[in-house]
Amino acid sequence: MWSARGAGLRRFVPVKGYLCVFSCASKKLVVQSGIKGADGRQSLPRPEGTTNEDHLAPGESPPSISVDIERISKVFGAGSEAFKALNDVSVGIRENEFFTLLGPSGCGKTTLLRLIAGFDHPTSGRIRLHGEDIAHLPPYQRPVNTVFQSYALFPHMSVGQNIGFGLEMQGKPKREVAETVERMLALVRMEPLRDRQTSQISGGQQQRVALARALAPHPKVLLLDEPLSALDLKLRKEMQIELKRLQNETGITFVFVTHDQEEALTMSDRIAVMSAGRILQVGSPQEIYEQPADRFVADFIGETNFLTAELTKINGDMARVMLASGRQVMAGLPEGATPEPGNVSLVVRPEHARLIPPGDNAHLSGRLDNIVYFGTDTHFHVALADGGAFIVRQQNARAPELSMEKGADVGIVFDRNAAQILRD
Amino acid sequence: MAESTLTSSQPADPAPDSAAAAVAAEREVVRRNILLSTPALIVLFCAASGPLMIVLVYAFLTAGDYGGVVWTFSTEGWLNVFMQRDIFDETLTVADAHMSIFWRSVKLSFLTTVTALVLGFPTAYFIATRPVQTRNLWLFLITIPFWTNLLIRTFAIMEVIRNQGVINSVLMSTGLISEPIQMLYTDFAIMLGMTYVYLPLMVLPIYASMERFDFRIVEAGYDLYASRFQVLRQLIIPLVKPGIIAGSILVFVPSLGAYVPPRVLGGGKNMMLGNLIELQFGQGRNWPLGAALAITLLIIVMFALIFYVRSAQKNGGGHG
Numbered sequence: 196m197w198s199a200r201g202a203g204l205r206r207f208v209p210v211k212g213y214l215c216v217f218s219c220a221s222k223k224l225v226v227q228s229g230i231k232g233a234d235g236r237q238s239l240p241r242p243e244g245t246t247n248e249d250h251l252a253p254g255e256s257p258p259s260i261s262v263d264i265e266r267i268s269k270v271f272g273a274g275s276e277a278f279k280a281l282n283d284v285s286v287g288i289r290e291n292e293f294f295t296l297l298g299p300s301g302c303g304k305t306t307l308l309r310l311i312a313g314f315d316h317p318t319s320g321r322i323r324l325h326g327e328d329i330a331h332l333p334p335y336q337r338p339v340n341t342v343f344q345s346y347a348l349f350p351h352m353s354v355g356q357n358i359g360f361g362l363e364m365q366g367k368p369k370r371e372v373a374e375t376v377e378r379m380l381a382l383v384r385m386e387p388l389r390d391r392q393t394s395q396i397s398g399g400q401q402q403r404v405a406l407a408r409a410l411a412p413h414p415k416v417l418l419l420d421e422p423l424s425a426l427d428l429k430l431r432k433e434m435q436i437e438l439k440r441l442q443n444e445t446g447i448t449f450v451f452v453t454h455d456q457e458e459a460l461t462m463s464d465r466i467a468v469m470s471a472g473r474i475l476q477v478g479s480p481q482e483i484y485e486q487p488a489d490r491f492v493a494d495f496i497g498e499t500n501f502l503t504a505e506l507t508k509i510n511g512d513m514a515r516v517m518l519a520s521g522r523q524v525m526a527g528l529p530e531g532a533t534p535e536p537g538n539v540s541l542v543v544r545p546e547h548a549r550l551i552p553p554g555d556n557a558h559l560s561g562r563l564d565n566i567v568y569f570g571t572d573t574h575f576h577v578a579l580a581d582g583g584a585f586i587v588r589q590q591n592a593r594a595p596e597l598s599m600e601k602g603a604d605v606g607i608v609f610d611r612n613a614a615q616i617l618r619d
Numbered sequence: 620m621a622e623s624t625l626t627s628s629q630p631a632d633p634a635p636d637s638a639a640a641a642v643a644a645e646r647e648v649v650r651r652n653i654l655l656s657t658p659a660l661i662v663l664f665c666a667a668s669g670p671l672m673i674v675l676v677y678a679f680l681t682a683g684d685y686g687g688v689v690w691t692f693s694t695e696g697w698l699n700v701f702m703q704r705d706i707f708d709e710t711l712t713v714a715d716a717h718m719s720i721f722w723r724s725v726k727l728s729f730l731t732t733v734t735a736l737v738l739g740f741p742t743a744y745f746i747a748t749r750p751v752q753t754r755n756l757w758l759f760l761i762t763i764p765f766w767t768n769l770l771i772r773t774f775a776i777m778e779v780i781r782n783q784g785v786i787n788s789v790l791m792s793t794g795l796i797s798e799p800i801q802m803l804y805t806d807f808a809i810m811l812g813m814t815y816v817y818l819p820l821m822v823l824p825i826y827a828s829m830e831r832f833d834f835r836i837v838e839a840g841y842d843l844y845a846s847r848f849q850v851l852r853q854l855i856i857p858l859v860k861p862g863i864i865a866g867s868i869l870v871f872v873p874s875l876g877a878y879v880p881p882r883v884l885g886g887g888k889n890m891m892l893g894n895l896i897e898l899q900f901g902q903g904r905n906w907p908l909g910a911a912l913a914i915t916l917l918i919i920v921m922f923a924l925i926f927y928v929r930s931a932q933k934n935g936g937g938h939g
Contacts, residue, residue: 314838334841347839351857360853361843412844 259325261448262288262311262416267320269306269472280306281317282472288416288450289465293442295451297459298469299495304452307469308418311450312341324415335364340409341418344425346401348393354404355380355389361412379407382441399430406438410445419451423458435462456496460484468492476530485544488529490617493542500548500585502541502559506534506616514616516541519581522558524614532618540617545588547613550575550605557606559585563599577605678910686904696907700915717895724892725919727806727881728874731813732821735870736863738814739821743862744855746822747829758826761819769816773883776812777803780884804886812880817873821866828862829855864931872920892916 269281281303288294296304309315311322313334322330329337340361349357358379362372380386383403388396393404402422409417419438423431439462442449453459459466460480467477468491475489476482487493490501504516509528516526516539526541528534553560564584565576568591575587585607599605678696680688698704703714746757764772779785780802787799802808832855840850856863878893885891890898892912899909 312842314841334838335844335846339842341839341842343835343839345833345835347833347835349836349839349854360840360845364840364844364846364849364853408843 259290260287261290261292261325262450263321263323263326264288264307264311265321265323267307267310267317267322269303269310269315270318279472281310284320284472284474286467286474286477288448290448291446292464293439293449293451293462295453295459295463295466296469297453297456297466297496299454302469303472304454304469305420308341308420308450308452311416312339312418313337338412338415339418340412340414340416341420342405342409342422344420344422346405346422348401348404348408350393353390353392354385354396357393357404358407358411360408365412375411379411382410382444383407383437399426399434402426402434403437406441410441410447413445414447416448416450419449421452421454423453424455431458438462460496468495470495478530482530486527486530486615487542488531488618490540490619493615493617498545498586498588500543500545502543502583502585502614504539504541504614506536506539508536509533513612516614516616518558519579519583520557520559524558524609525612526614526616527612529616529618534616534618540619542615542617543585543609543613545574545586546572547610548585548587548607549610550577550587550589550599551608553604553606556608558609559607561585561605561607563601563603563605566599566601575599575605577607674910674913677906678914680907682905682907684904686900686906688906693907696905696911699905699908700911720890720892720895721915721919723806723889724875727810727813727891728871728877730810731817731874732867732871734810734814735818735821736867739818739866740825740863742818743822743825743829743859746826747832748834754830758823761822764816765819769879770883772816773812773879776808776815776880777884780808780811803884804889806885806889808884809877809881809889809891812884813874813877816880817870820869820873824865824869825859825862828859832858860931864927868924868927871923875920875923876916 264284264286267281267284268279271278271280284303284307296307298304306315310317310330313329313332313336317330320330321328324337324339329339349360352360355376359372359376362375367375376389377386380389383406385400385403385407388400393401396404402425405422422438423434426434435458438449438451451459451462460483463480465477465479466483467474468483468489469475470491476487476492478486483492484496487496487499493499493501502518504518504526506514506516507523508515510525512528513525514528514534515523517523518541550563551557559577559579561577561579563575564578565574567574567576570591572588572590575589577585577587579585587607677688679692679694681691681693681695683689698711699714700717701714702711703716704711742761746754746761749757777784781787782799782801782803784803786802787796790796791799802811836854836858837850840854845853875891876893877891878897881889881891881894885894892915896909896912896916899905899912903909
């Protein structure tokens with residue numbers, strides 16, 4: 196009963212994921228273009244809300260966990276030279292999702308990927324694949340394949356032989372190998388290059404071969420270690436779309452490692468933001484962007500204004516905070532923490548605030564310090580009355596509502612629910 | 620020359636003139652290149668081609684009574700390589716002694732190459748997978764035996780394997796054997812000695828190939844369900860093959876003509892080609908036979924090289 200239903204879900208979910216990404220992307224566009232999203236945050240379920248669940252019909256069960264990472268730590272070296280690459284990391288990667296590990300270099304994201312692949316073994320903790328503990332298995336016994344940053348194609352084999360290698364090693368009959376290779380070549384649109392040597396094809400084509408090679412054995416999970424970092428911008432954009440398409444067509448769970456926030460936001464179903472060996476926040480691109488729980492997350496992804504405010508009252512999943520100006524606003528609570536009443540840190544995205552003439556309506560007031568023109572939008576740097584700084588991003592219009600001069604006194608007003616409390 | 624005089628007599632046309640100048644300049648370059656390579660050519664001729672020519676000529680002369688050659692054309696030397704003439708009735712029979720020496724030379728060289736490969740490949744792999752800072756130390760250790768005289772190294776091996784040597788003493792003192800095992804003065808001793816002496820020649824080229832080998836490819840192999848053995852066979856060996864071939868040639872060729880190890884470790888009776896040649900130029904006083912044997916050795920080496928190159932191309936061709 197359950198398994199039949201699971202299978203049905205499995206086939207259906209990718210399509211939903213696909214739709215979802217585009218709806219997320221368009222939402223983001225709307226937000227950035229400065230048209231005030233009235234639906235803001237309230238439509239999002241909290242705190243467990245994800246885009247996948249967003250679109251699940253009532254009564255449908257949440258997607259099952261594919262890779263369950265439980266309290267994983269990884270220490271390299273020993274003694275005084277010991278380096279803790281991963282520090283008590285736990286996360287559940289769902290079936291059929293495009294999951295991204297995002298963070299600066301050295302944050303442990305590649306280490307985590309290598310632990311899932313089996314190239315390294317955790318110092319402590321457990322990795323389960325569909326409930327089965329795989330931490331002790333060598334890489335060649337895990338139904339998991341990797342697309343390497345360097346591609347690591349086999350230079351003495353043709354494109355077709357590279358793609359068929361995994362299947363051959365699994366001992367699949369020759370005909371099945373040949374058929375799958377053809378299918379994979381078609382999937383990555385490389386049919387005419389089957390008999391080429393890997394040294395005779397371009398970087399983008401090598402990337403496709405690496406993808407096809409890793410997808411050919413139809414792994415349960417595909418691991419991608421910054422696969423696009425070696426490509427130029429145009430090719431990278433193409434491959435982003437390509438990757439998304441491949442994920443939808445194959446229905447395989449993708450675990451994608453990147454340090455590029457834009458790549459993560461546009462491609463992922465969910466993102467885990469990592470820093471210094473820890474996962475700081477897991478959520479949909481929208482959640483990560485609009486409700487950063489942590490100062491690092493808020494700072495790493497997009498531009499942000501940091502403010503200090505005083506929390507006065509918690510009301511459900513929102514809180515009432517008093518700004519330095521004395522005005523009170525409602526702010527979102529950070530995931531996984533309940534701040535005490537008192538001073539809290541607050542973030543407001545630059546595009547979630549507007550400039551108005553100074554007056555009682557303004558949440559904050561200050562003097563316009565600098566105006567930077569970006570073509571589609573303009574950044575207004577405001578020196579706040581209490582000493583801080585605040586950036587407002589405004590979409591450029593043909594007929595601006597109010598013209599601003601450098602040095603003018605201005606007021607700043609937040610969009611509804613634009614403020615987000617950080618856990619400090 | 621004719622062309623340039625022809626064109627220079629027609630000053631109205633500037634194009635052929637410049638062409639003639641270009642030709643002249645090119646000739647100048649060629650002449651200078653020949654001039655510059657003269658020292659190298661002289662060395663090559665005096666040290667390699669010249670002596671070889673002398674050997675080739677001697678192989679077709681008659682042996683002198685007390686060594687040396689008499690300048691009379693003869694194929695007796697060549698005949699003696701394969702046949703022997705009965706002292707009394709002058710009937711020809713196949714020279715069994717020579718044949719067994721040829722066979723021993725080829726067999727022992729082949730076994731030496733295989734043994735050196737079996738020992739050298741893991742050694743090279745080990746060094747190539749060490750951290751970069753320590754690799755040079757390991758290479759240094761590999762090359763240390765080269766600093767010692769070949770004869771001394773061979774005597775060291777002798778000390779290890781002789782009846783009262785290290786191995787037999789240890790085995791006897793532990794009671795595993797009651798009589799010493801005869802290892803010295805056997806084919807095994809020769810092979811052991813040659814393997815020891817030529818092992819670095821196997822390790823170094825394989826290491827050079829492996830150092831360039833991208834070990835992330837091994838991870839990719841494991842990731843794609845290849846077992847350790849399959850990774851070795853399908854990925855590492857094909858990719859370091861140039862090193863394996865170079866190492867095999869570097870071990871096989873000098874083994875075939877080895878002189879010291881068979882002389883010291885094989886005693887007098889287990890001769891190889893090198894010893895036979897020396898014998899003919901020395902006590903045997905049959906220089907034409909020695910020269911013919913030397914040429915024969917050269918031909919065997921050439922065939923071996925052709926075989927290597929062929930097999931390398933064939934195997935390489937499978938992968939395109």
